[in-house]
Amino acid sequence: SAASDVYKRQIEIPLLFRYHFRFNKLSVFATLGSSAIVYSGYRVSTVNSSNGELFSAVSNDQFGVVQLNAIFGAGVSYRLMGGLELKLEPVFRQKIKSQDEFLRDFKSNSGSLNAGLTYRF
Secondary structure: OEEEEEEEEEEEEEEEEEEEEEEOOEEEEEEEEEEEEEEEEEEEEEEEEEOOEEEEEEEEEOOEEEEEEEEEEEEEEEEEEOOEEEEEEEEEEEEEEEOOOOOOOOOOOEEEEEEEEEEOO
């Protein structure tokens, strides 16, 4: 049998442009941008074992900018009071370029739901 272990530490650095359509307390917005994913540590280990015996182990590390993404999103914002706003935004990330040496052909497109409070000065 074979077992794999993936350990990954990464940070995403986005550059986003937003356009807001404001209606009193409610705001609808669109987001367009790109991001770079930087790995500070990425290790893939594979262990093959049979009858509880260890046959081999492989471990590698990868650092630096590994992936560039296009980012698309749209959301709503509701002004609660003063400059305090509640935001909700689904976001889609499309892989543009990958230099990931472990998962080069992996389709790493992703979606997320961003939610939070924003205060405008």
